[in-house]
Amino acid sequence: xxxxxxxxxxxxxxxxxxxxxxxxxxxxxxxxxxxxxxxxxxxxxxxxxxxxxxxxxxxxxxxxxxxxxxxxxxxxxxxxxxxxxxxxxxxxxxxxxxxxxxxxxxxxxxxxxxxxxxxxxxxxxxxxxxxxxxxxxxxxxxxxxxxxxxxxxxxxxxxxxxxxxxxxxxxxxxx
Amino acid sequence: xxxxxxxxxxxxxxxxxxxxxxxxxxxxxxxxxxxxxxxxxxxxxxxxxxxxxxxxxxxxxxxxxxxxxxxxxxxxxxxxxxxxxxxxxxxxxxxxxxx
Numbered sequence: 001x002x003x004x005x006x007x008x009x010x011x012x013x014x015x016x017x018x019x020x021x022x023x024x025x026x027x028x029x030x031x032x033x034x035x036x037x038x039x040x041x042x043x044x045x046x047x048x049x050x051x052x053x054x055x056x057x058x059x060x061x062x063x064x065x066x067x068x069x070x071x072x073x074x075x076x077x078x079x080x081x082x083x084x085x086x087x088x089x090x091x092x093x094x095x096x097x098x099x100x101x102x103x104x105x106x107x108x109x110x111x112x113x114x115x116x117x118x119x120x121x122x123x124x125x126x127x128x129x130x131x132x133x134x135x136x137x138x139x140x141x142x143x144x145x146x147x148x149x150x151x152x153x154x155x156x157x158x159x160x161x162x163x164x165x166x167x168x169x170x171x172x173x174x175x
Numbered sequence: 176x177x178x179x180x181x182x183x184x185x186x187x188x189x190x191x192x193x194x195x196x197x198x199x200x201x202x203x204x205x206x207x208x209x210x211x212x213x214x215x216x217x218x219x220x221x222x223x224x225x226x227x228x229x230x231x232x233x234x235x236x237x238x239x240x241x242x243x244x245x246x247x248x249x250x251x252x253x254x255x256x257x258x259x260x261x262x263x264x265x266x267x268x269x270x271x272x273x274x
Contacts (some may be wrong), residue, residue, distance in 0.1 A: 035240035087193055087220035090213045094200030102274050103209055127219055131241035132212050132260040144208040144261060144271065 021064035025055035065116055071165035078162055079124065086129035090146065104148040107140045108156050111166060111171035121163045128159065186228030193221030197234055206272035207264045215257040219250050 029051040037043040093101055112118045122133040122141060131152065135142040145152050164171050176184070200213030226246045230239035 038237035084220055086243050087216045091196030094196050095211050105271050126215050126254045126257045133258050134265050146212050
């Protein structure tokens, strides 16, 4: 892995990260268990140990992240609107008799350094209008665009800023 | 039909249009990359609309919650698999179709 990538906070060094991050996972998995079992009280005999084990394993596998609530809500609103437009746009092009597409490959200079935020960004890009992530590299994201337009880069920049805000992480080259 | 039924009917209809457009695009689009565009985006939004339309009918927070979980999983899987297929295609040198 390239060394420029920022690592998440340590999860197993006994610091104050551990308890809050563990409780965060427990809360998340409890909600999922509650949905699965429709709130059956007897199910918690199995659920509680399962949730505890899953929380421990998940902290080992995925370093703790602390997304900002405000940033997440703003991202969500933007993402829902944009992904809907993305589906409308590509559907219209598929059904149009002339098939109005002009595909190309572009390289977007990625400024996100936080590892999970970069993967998140790559996945998000594929659901936005006219863009598809093809290759995530250390310094750039290769993107297949359905229609080669100048606005694509600024759209990606806007999205990258929203992702950075959500993960509360900085962008390389900006203060 | 109650207003909720109309709401559901509208969302299911709209969702179906996206799935049909997705199927048409899969046939009409010229290469792997463009097909991935349509498969990922229309599935995500089409399923989202259908899930939302069914969730308001379920009358149970548990069923509605399961439907939303399914949608989130499909969204995550769709975006990740689209990346893997596109990445596999580019590293095997499959050319990008150009007009």
